[in-house]
Amino acid sequence: FQIVQSMGSRGLRLSEGMTTLPSFPASQIFTNCDFFPAEFSLVVTIKTPRLMQKEKEYIFSVVNEESRLPVLGLRMSENKIHLLVTSGSGGVQRLNFKDVGLDDDRWHTVTLAVTGPYATLTIDCGLPLELKQDQSFPSALSTSGSRFFVGSRGRSKGRFSGLLRQLVLLPGSDATVRLCANSDPSLAELSIPHILKSKPVHPNNHGHVYSYEAEAKVTLGSPPPCSGPEMGQLWFNVPRKDLLICDGLTWTTLLQKTERLDYVEDYQDLYTTSETFDIEVFSIPSEGLFMAAANRLSNLKGSGVYKWRNGSFQPYQNISTREARAWKHFTINSKIFLVVANSREVEPELSVIYQWNVQQRRFLHHQTLETHSALDWEAFSIHNHSFLVVANHRRARDSNHNIHSVIYWWNPQTELFEENQTLSTSGAYDWEFFSVEAYHFLIVANTFNGRTTTISSTIYVWLNGSFQPFQDIPTVGAADWETFQIDGRFFLVVANS
Numbered sequence: 001f002q003i004v005q006s007m008g009s010r011g012l013r014l015s016e017g018m019t020t021l022p023s024f025p026a027s028q029i030f031t032n033c034d035f036f037p038a039e040f041s042l043v044v045t046i047k048t049p050r051l052m053q054k055e056k057e058y059i060f061s062v063v064n065e066e067s068r069l070p071v072l073g074l075r076m077s078e079n080k081i082h083l084l085v086t087s088g089s090g091g092v093q094r095l096n097f098k099d100v101g102l103d104d105d106r107w108h109t110v111t112l113a114v115t116g117p118y119a120t121l122t123i124d125c126g127l128p129l130e131l132k133q134d135q136s137f138p139s140a141l142s143t144s145g146s147r148f149f150v151g152s153r154g155r156s157k158g159r160f161s162g163l164l165r166q167l168v169l170l171p172g173s174d175a176t177v178r179l180c181a182n183s184d185p186s187l188a189e190l191s192i193p194h195i196l197k198s199k200p201v202h203p204n205n206h207g208h209v210y211s212y213e214a215e216a217k218v219t220l221g222s223p224p225p226c227s228g229p230e231m232g233q234l235w236f237n238v239p240r241k242d243l244l245i246c247d248g249l250t251w252t253t254l255l256q257k258t259e260r261l262d263y264v265e266d267y268q269d270l271y272t273t274s275e276t277f278d279i280e281v282f283s284i285p286s287e288g289l290f291m292a293a294a295n296r297l298s299n300l301k302g303s304g305v306y307k308w309r310n311g312s313f314q315p316y317q318n319i320s321t322r323e324a325r326a327w328k329h330f331t332i333n334s335k336i337f338l339v340v341a342n343s344r345e346v347e348p349e350l351s352v353i354y355q356w357n358v359q360q361r362r363f364l365h366h367q368t369l370e371t372h373s374a375l376d377w378e379a380f381s382i383h384n385h386s387f388l389v390v391a392n393h394r395r396a397r398d399s400n401h402n403i404h405s406v407i408y409w410w411n412p413q414t415e416l417f418e419e420n421q422t423l424s425t426s427g428a429y430d431w432e433f434f435s436v437e438a439y440h441f442l443i444v445a446n447t448f449n450g451r452t453t454t455i456s457s458t459i460y461v462w463l464n465g466s467f468q469p470f471q472d473i474p475t476v477g478a479a480d481w482e483t484f485q486i487d488g489r490f491f492l493v494v495a496n497s
Contacts, residue, residue, distance in 0.1 A: 003195065004163055006047055009107060009187055010196040011163030014151045021159070022150045026062060026143035029169070036062070036141040037171035039452055042074060042083075042112045043179060043190050048162035051078045051103040057160045060167060061153040062146050070153050071146050074112070076102060076160075083112060083119065085138065095119045095131055109166070109188045113174040115454070122176050125185035139451065166192055172453035172477050172497075226251050268312050273301050282329035284336055284356060290316065294324035298344055303327075305338075305363065317362055319354065322346070330379035332386045332410055338363055339388065341374035345396035349373065353388075353417065367416055372396065372403055378431035382440050382462055386410035388417055389442065391428035401427035401450050407467065421466050426455055432481035436490050442467055443492065445478035453477035457494065 002013045014022070030036070044059055051057065054077075061073035073084045081102060083095040095114075100123060102108050111122040116136040121129045150167065151160040168175070168191045175190060182188040224235055226246040233246045234254075244251040274297030281291045289308035302321035306313040322344035330337050336356035342349070351371040354363035369390070376391040388408045394401050405428045409420035427448035434441050440462040449455050457475045460467035477497035484491050 006163060007107060009165060011045075011047055011165040012151075012196070013163055014159055014161075021152045021154060021156075023147045023154065026146040026148055029148070030143055034142050034144040036072060036138075036143055037169075038137055038139045038141075039115045039172050039454065040113075041168075041170040041175035043109070043166060043168040043170065043175050044074070044164070045107065045109045045166035045187060045189075045192075046102070046160075046162050046164055047105065047107045048076060048103045048160075049105050051076065053078050056158050057162075058149070058151065058153045058158050059160055059164065060151070061149045062143055063149055063154045064146050066145055068154065071141065071143060073153055075153075075158075079103065081110070081112075081121070083114070085141065087135070087138065093133070093135060095133065097121045097129055097131065100129075103162075107165070107186045109179070109186055111174075111176050111179060113176065115174075120174070120176075122180075125176070125180035125182065125188060128176070165196055166190065172448075174476075223251065270306065270313060272304060273297050273299075277324065278326040280327035280329050280338070287361070292319075292327040292329070292338055294327050294340065295321065296323050298322045303340065319363060321352075322350070325375045326377060328377040328379055328388075330386075330388075337366065339377045339379070341377050341390065342371065343373045343375060343393065345373050345394065347396055349396055351377075351390065369406075369408065369417065371406075375428065376430045378433050378442070380433035380440075380442075387420065389431050389433075391431050391444065392425065393427055393429065393447070401448050405431075405444065423458075423460065423467065426450075429478060430480045432483060432492075434483040434490070434492075441470065443473075443481050445481050445494065446475065447477050447479060447497070453497070457481075 002015050003010055004013050046059065056075055056077050059074045059076060062071040063069065064071055069086065070084060071086050075082045075084060079099055079101060081097050081100050085093045087093050100121070102110065102123070108124055113120045114137050117133045119131045119133070147154070151164060152158060166189065179188045179190050224230065226249065228248050230246045231248040235244050235246070235251060237244060243254045245254055272293050272295050274295045276293045276295055278294040279291055281289070283289050291306045291313055293304050293306070295303045298321065301318045303319050303324045304315055305317040305319065307316040319340070321340050322342040324340050325343045326341040328339050337353055339353045340351055342351045349370065349372050350368050351374045352365060353367045353369070355366040357364045371390050371392055372395045373393040374390050375393045378389050380387055387410070390406055392403055392405045395403050403425065404422035405425045406419055407421040407423065408417035411418050423444070425444050426446040428444050429447045430445035432443050441459055443459045444457055446455050446457045447453060454476050456472035457478045458469055459471040459473065461470040475494055475496055478494050479497045480495040482493050
């Protein structure tokens with residue numbers, strides 16, 4: 001690829017004479033499942049020169065390595081854009097959007113969202129264009145033995161001649177809402193490679209030296225004239241290390257220093273043994289402030305507990321965990337507990353409750369509970385009874401997302417948690433407990449049912465000693481719920497992924 005700057009923004013262009021076309025195995029993206037998502041968004045930012053009649057250029061394609069036939073491809077032609085899909089019978093299904101005006105040598109950001117038989121095209125965050133097909137997008141489009149080609153279909157003919165700035169595949173979601181809170185819709189960003197961002201491109205002695213072209217020219221040395229003909233030209237004042245632009249009358253700085261307005265500043269960096277998915281901050285009477293980190297690594301040092309000492313968090317205790325995803329601190333009477341959500345999908349699937357030991361001043365093992373790729377715990381009490389509920393995401397032995405999540409009740413006689421109730425969930429990611437006046441509620445974030453992320457998440461209400469379904473709320477890959485109050489009104493907010 002060549003890096004080319006045009007109209008103030010950078011993109012990639014296939015180099016002339018390239019013999020090996022950029023590609024990678026589809027298995028690098030679809031690591032756990034070979035099927036292309038049945039619901040997805042494609043986001044591309046492109047700058048395409050005028051295409052002649054009958055010219056066809058591929059932005060990307062998925063090509064079967066054995067047959068060399070495309071499984072799926074996004075293609076442009078004169079004033080049109082097409083999504084090509086190979087059906088189960090071997091025929092090609094085409095989604096054709098006409099009169100789109102993309103080949104005008106200007107930057108455009110295009111979002112193509114596909115759900116069932118519907119395909120919605122949004123250009124530069126404008127009005128969406130919707131097509132309904134006779135057939136839904138294949139629910140089991142296999143990518144096994146295929147390669148992704150960027151800017152081509154694996155052949156020299158049909159190569160993309162324009163500039164490509166952004167290419168994103170987002171499963172299970174319409175990306176338009178996430179993308180369009182942008183001051184420049186034609187350059188809206190969801191995921192831009194670092195090398196194409198606004199920082200200058202510097203070759204180094206350790207990596208690849210990128211070829212780079214730019215339309216802007218910068219003048220060095222003494223101040224050049226600045227009048228109408230020079231409007232828009234750049235001048236770099238070397239002694240002052242200042243970049244200026246001619247506005248037609250005078251040179252105006254582009255690197256003016258502005259007042260820094262930091263509301264949250266970096267205070268402390270903590271080293272953890274692996275990726276950290278969650279932190280839980282809590283206090284222990286007569287001991288102080290603590291923080292538990294849920295780390296992915298599965299070993300004796302798995303996750304760490306830190307204590308606030310001398311103005312910073314310091315390592316205090318390591319607890320063995322199995323791909324920990326979350327911690328939850330809670331108290332029952334004067335007893336202090338930490339429960340970890342272990343997500344490692346290896347039988348037996350277990351999560352552990354730890355209790356604070358006053359004499360040893362450490363968390364010690366208290367109880368082990370069977371869970372299934374647990375992602376969250378919620379602790380709550382109703383009428384002086386203490387409960388725990390786990391978000392079981394997926395069962396290891398059959399990779400089934402449609403399983404039960406479990407509510408446990410604290411037995412004061414045995415001082416152990418016992419199974420109290422099971423609730424059917426689909427890829428549960430989070431639980432949130434809340435109360436409204438005399439009523440108590442639990443809401444689950446259902447993420448995936450094995451086929452789609454567009455499913456309902458359920459609110460349960462406590463009635464006659466158990467939780468009963470109260471309301472279903474449509475969500476898309478729900479990952480988190482939070483509740484809050486404003487002026488006596490109760491609100492719920494969901495994080496859709």
